[in-house]
Amino acid sequence: MSHTTASLAAARWSISTVFLLNGAGIGLWAAHVPVVQARTGIDTGTLSMVLLTIAAGALLAMPLMGGFTARWGTRRMTLLSGFAFAALLAVIMGISDLRLLFLAAFAFGVSNGALDVAMNANASEVETARGVPTMSSFHGFFSLGGLLGAGLGGIFIGQGWGDGQGALAMGVLTAMALAAAAPRVLAFAPSHEGGSHFQLPRGAALGLGLLALLCFAVEGALVDWSALLMQERTGALPATAALAYSAFSIAMAACRFAGDRMILRFGALRVMVLGGLAMFAGLATAVMSTHFLLSAAGFALIGIGAANVVPLLFGAASRIPGMSAGAGVAAVATLGYGGLLLAPPVLGYIASQASIMVALGALSLSGLVIAMSARIIQRHT
Known part of the structure; x- marks a missing residue:
């Protein structure tokens, strides 16, 4: 299916809007988690089960969505899952x-997992049709959306709209923005009309997925453990220690918007290798330093390194021979999301037996593995 330059440009910004809205929804939910806990009167253990239920829904939807996008196309599944995400955002x-x-x-987890696969598959098709690296900027819009959603969540809660009013307004706005973007989200010919609806990682998808697992494991670990590390190592107060994750998030978002130009100039392999090495060096610095600014710089370096690893892995997954774009992305995303889910409790166990320094220090080796395995990207670019 051929597309004009103008239609591809419009498609790029339309699918970027979907990434932005998805990130904003996740950021809004993150800001509301303590409010939901207080309103329902649940303890931390029950809240953990709620969060695990969201993850379980996403893990179920991701491999199934690979088959659905192959049969019905990435555009249709992106819009269907996007509207479902907007509705559930207003409900949860x-x-x-x-x-x-x-x-x-x-x-909510099902809708988010489905949207994650469908929008990444459509984005990879747009990137392939344009013939230039674009995936990093798509993920940059997701990161920007996360920061925007978290900020809006804080404003909503501060204004007394944390009872669901703010989420309802955000859900309506998300649905309206999706409807506005929908006409310019491009349809690409489905790859496998009769393919399986359940795609497990295998072959090249397994290798790419394991690297995604390592990268997501680092991200997941920072969400739960970065502030604690800063308190233990630098003596920072809790409010100040939370800035460590902010440094990581802002650096990641900024570097993702620069990622496409970096890939064009230096090549995917070099960006992948340098990204892995930066993740290793940044986490090692954060673990070993006892100075707040140096540790914060280490977290920022992790964000710079990790920024373009997942976009490169998803882009490569969409081009695996014999697999549709959706099936490839689904397989890699499923393993990656598993790392995001499993890493924090595993690291927590290691920390309980040794220390958080030992746990995160061991995790820093993930960056070296990513750097040494980067050649897998060359086979699918």
Whole structure:
């Protein structure tokens, strides 16, 4: 299916809008988690089960979405899952009943996992049609959306709209923005009309997925453990220690917007190798330093290194011979999301037996593995 330069340009910005909206929704939910906990009166253990239910929904949807995008196309599945995500965004943050919260959490996870695969598959098709690196900027819009959503969440809660009013408004705005972008989200010919609806990682997808698992494991670890590390190593107060993750997030978002130009200039292999080495050096610095600014710089370096690793892996996954774009992305995303889910509790166990320094120090080796395995990218670029 051929597309004009103008239609591809419009498609690029339309699917970028979808990435931005998805990131904003996740950021809004992150800001509302303490509010939902307080309103439902649940303890930390039950809250952990709610978050695990969201992850379980996403893990179920991701491999299934590979088959759905292959049969019905990435455009249709992106829009369907996007509207479902917008609706559930308006629902999950206004629930007070615990049983309904678990049901909404599972459905929210399903919609997010489905949207993650579908929009990445469509984005990879746009990138292939344009013939120039574009995937990093798509993920940059997701990161920007996350920062925007978290900021809006804080404003909504501060204004007394944390009872679901703010989430409802955000859900409506998300649906309206999706409807506006929909006409310019391009349809590409489905790759496998009769393919399986369940795609497990295998072959090249397995190798790419394991690297995604390592990168997502680092991201997941920083969400839960970066502030604690800063408190233990630098003596920072809790509010100040939280800036470590902000340094990581801002550096990642900025570097993703520069990533496409970097890939064009230096090549995917070099960007992947340098990204892995930066992740290793940044985490090692953060673990060993006892100075706040140096540790924060280490977290920023992790963000710079990790910024373009996942976009490169997803782009390569979409071009695996014999697999549709959706199936390849689904396989890699499933393993990657597994790393995001499993890393924090595993590291917590290691920290309980040794220390958080030992746990994160061991995780820093993930960057070296990514750098040494970067040649897998060359086979699918």
